[in-house]
Amino acid sequence: QVQFVESGGGLVQPGGSLRLSCVVSGFIFNNYDMSWYRQAPGKEREFVSRISTVGARTNYKDSVKGRFTISRDNAKNTVYLQMNSLKPEDTAAYYCNTATSLRAWGQGTQVTVSS
Secondary structure, three states, rough: EEEEEEEEEEEEEEOEEEEEEEEEEEOHHHHHOOEEEOOOOOOOOOEEEEEOOOOOOOOEOOOHHOEEEEEEOOOOEEEEEEOOOOHHOOOOEEEEEOOOOOOOOOEEEEEOOOO
16 A cells, blocks of 8 residues: 655744655655645645656756755655745645656645744
């Protein structure tokens, strides 16, 4: 059974940082590009960042470039999202999933950026 367990969210002031983690089980993690997505209240879920199978290639939504960094540890079946210089518009529930052939979503982790 495929499972994504996201963690690391919280309440942070503008300009602050958070590191999200997503532990994956139920498929061969090393074989898949992975992505982070987010969904703000009243909005559709959107792409945030993607990383290739061994981490050699990454890409980002324009609005997070230079502030967010995606990484992965294939030995731990875990993908990370380091988020710096957070802005109120980054407030959303964050999810990980495969970059293609999406699987069932996990619970996500809530990030709230507010003073």
